[in-house]
Amino acid sequence: MEMKTALTIAGSDSSGGAGIQADLKTFSALGVYGMSVITAVTAQNTQGVFGVEELSEKIITGQLDAVFQDIPVDSVKIGMLSNAEIIQIIARKLRVYQPHHVVLDPVMVSKSGYDLLRPEAKAALIEHLLPLATVLTPNLKEASVLVGHPVETLSDMKEAAKALAEKGPQAVLVKGGHLQGEAIDILYDGEKWRTFEGKRIATKNTHGTGCTLSSAIAAFLAKGHSLEEAIQRAKQYIQGAIAHALELGHGAGPTHHFHEWYTATGSKQG
Ligand SMILES: Nc1ncnc2c1ncn2[C@@H]1O[C@H](COP(=O)(O)OP(=O)(O)OP(=O)(O)O)[C@@H](O)[C@H]1O
Numbered sequence: 177m178e179m180k181t182a183l184t185i186a187g188s189d190s191s192g193g194a195g196i197q198a199d200l201k202t203f204s205a206l207g208v209y210g211m212s213v214i215t216a217v218t219a220q221n222t223q224g225v226f227g228v229e230e231l232s233e234k235i236i237t238g239q240l241d242a243v244f245q246d247i248p249v250d251s252v253k254i255g256m257l258s259n260a261e262i263i264q265i266i267a268r269k270l271r272v273y274q275p276h277h278v279v280l281d282p283v284m285v286s287k288s289g290y291d292l293l294r295p296e297a298k299a300a301l302i303e304h305l306l307p308l309a310t311v312l313t314p315n316l317k318e319a320s321v322l323v324g325h326p327v328e329t330l331s332d333m334k335e336a337a338k339a340l341a342e343k344g345p346q347a348v349l350v351k352g353g354h355l356q357g358e359a360i361d362i363l364y365d366g367e368k369w370r371t372f373e374g375k376r377i378a379t380k381n382t383h384g385t386g387c388t389l390s391s392a393i394a395a396f397l398a399k400g401h402s403l404e405e406a407i408q409r410a411k412q413y414i415q416g417a418i419a420h421a422l423e424l425g426h427g428a429g430p431t432h433h434f435h436e437w438y439t440a441t442g443s444k445q446g
């Protein structure tokens with residue numbers, strides 16, 4: 177049986193709702209073989225992040241080489257990177273191995289307010305990784321930090337997507353999960369904008385939504401869909417994963433990654 181593969185390069189979330197764990201669950205639910213390169217380990221749960229330990233250059237490089245030198249990688253998703261040295265290692269290896277698709281989620285601060293990227297590493301992210309991305313997926317806050325002014329409305333999102341596309345990524349999807357009103361995301365692909373609409377679901381259980389969306393996009397790209405089709409399907413997936421989010425823990429519960437909800441509603445993913 178031919179199996180498509182996806183690699184997540186991200187941080188570990190001990191509570192399983194975000195980071196590497198969310199990515200691998202998403203890959204599995206969407207029928208793609210998942211692999212991981214861990215950049216940092218967080219002590220985290222639904223209520224907050226209580227500590228971070230960054231892994232060494234040696235073991236991050238070792239993980240990247242071990243995967244790329246042995247197994248074909250159909251697409252890559254990048255999440256928490258933590259510091260500038262890690263960003264440079266990853267950029268260097270992506271230039272060597274040249275995977276077809278790179279979905280770059282510029283993770284900066286957790287929902288609970290903990291820094292997952294050292295503020296001084298922002299320049300390295302822009303310089304070394306933005307140019308290697310097939311698609312960059314900032315939320316409103318990340319887009320604001322990357323463009324250097326507040327991004328709060330749909331028209332700000334359109335402008336920011338275009339400005340960020342000029343920094344090197346082939347396309348930019350600005351996510352509107354934190355907008356007032358519906359959950360609308362805007363894609364700019366270097367030529368035109370496209371809007372992806374989602375009904376806002378009233379829930380506190382949104383731990384890992386950004387991780388889940390970006391890994392679903394990577395999974396659908398691995399399966400051979402165009403970028404727009406991959407985002408459309410990923411949006412449908414995140415909508416179901418939030419609608420069926422789990423009431424676990426005392427804080428923001430995690431998204432749900434099983435097949436039952438989308439097979440039951442007839443929106444089976446191809
Ligand atoms: N309450 C909601 N209802 C419906 N869709 C949502 C909701 N919250 C977020 N989304 C969608 O989930 C996806 C992730 O968006 P969001 O802006 O939450 O990312 P994020 O802030 O990077 O996530 P994270 O906090 O996990 O890093 C987007 O497609 C967004 O529109």
Ligand SMILES: Cc1ncc(COP(=O)(O)O)c(N)n1
Binds near residue numbers: 195256288
């Ligand atoms: C390891 C890791 N990566 C990413 C996030 C962002 O997710 P959220 O904003 O939902 O906390 C996280 N909390 N932890």
